[in-house]
Amino acid sequence: MPRAERLFDLLQILRRHRQPVSGASLAGELGVSLRTLYRDIAALQRLGAEVDGEPGVGYVLRPGFLLPPLMFAEEEMEAVMLGIRWVAERGDPRLAAAARDARARIGAVLPAELRDRIGTPSLLIGPESAGSADTVDLALLRDALRRERKLALVYRDQSGAETERTVWPVALGFFDRMRMLVAWCELRDGFRHFRTDRMVSATVTDQRPPRRRAALLTAWRESEGIRCMDC
Incomplete structure (x- = not known):
């Protein structure tokens, strides 16, 4: 078993016990020697886990420790x-x-x-297909999504016609060839998908949409028949 996985398992075992548990018991459950167990305890302590105890007495994990990446x-x-x-x-x-x-x-x-x-990764990212460049700063769109603010867009459709839109941002989709903003459009009174390479301009306003983004996301998924955004 890789050491990182073993340390994770050790933490899970310690979390199950409110009273000190002996090193021998921990080592037996992990299938390692006492010497290895002592090294793993020391490794957890270096990572910030408050593991109290010592050999021959037992160990207990104080609450509040969060798992690092x-x-x-x-x-x-x-x-x-x-x-x-x-x-x-x-x-x-x-x-x-x-x-x-x-x-x-x-x-x-x-x-x-x-x-x-x-x-030296064994899983690699393939070459990117040629696509259109974004015409707005995506950081603005992400800011609107995080703070739940309306966006004022000037949008150019496929035929080149421009319209001014006020939209309620729902999600930003990343595809191989382009990016797309899912939003409720006040002009069309419905959900629409806006390609970022067709946005002439985008401005984050101070106005909040009347519905929370989580509710909008659920409604959009239902309208598209999507169970999971990641599927």
Whole structure:
């Protein structure tokens, strides 16, 4: 069993016990030697877990410790790093930079064996297909989504005709060739999908939509027959 996965399991065992549990009991449940168990306890303490106790007495985990990113299982870490690499290569400049920073931050605290593996990944991102460039700063759209604010758009349709829209942002979809904003359009009185490469301008207003974004997302999914955004 990889060490990162074993440390995760050790934390889960300690969480189940409110009273000190002996090192021998912990080692037996994990299937490791006492010496390995003591090293793993020390590793958790270095990571910030407040594990009280000592050999021959028993160990107990104080409440409140949150799992850092390195405590994912191997396949979970592979999934996380694949997603980060995709965003680093396909996201807009600010989102790509954030992905690279996140990758560096996670790599800095990983155990050596996992750090080596993410440095030489076996899951790769294929070449990007040619697509149209975004004509607005996607950071503005993300800001409107986070703060739940209406957007004032000037939008150009496929034929080149421009319209002014006030929309309630719901979600931002990232596709291989383009990005698309899902929003409720006040002009059309319904959900619409706006390609970011056809936005002439986008301005975040101070107005909140009359419905929360979570409710809008649920309504949009139902209108499209979508059970899960990630499916």
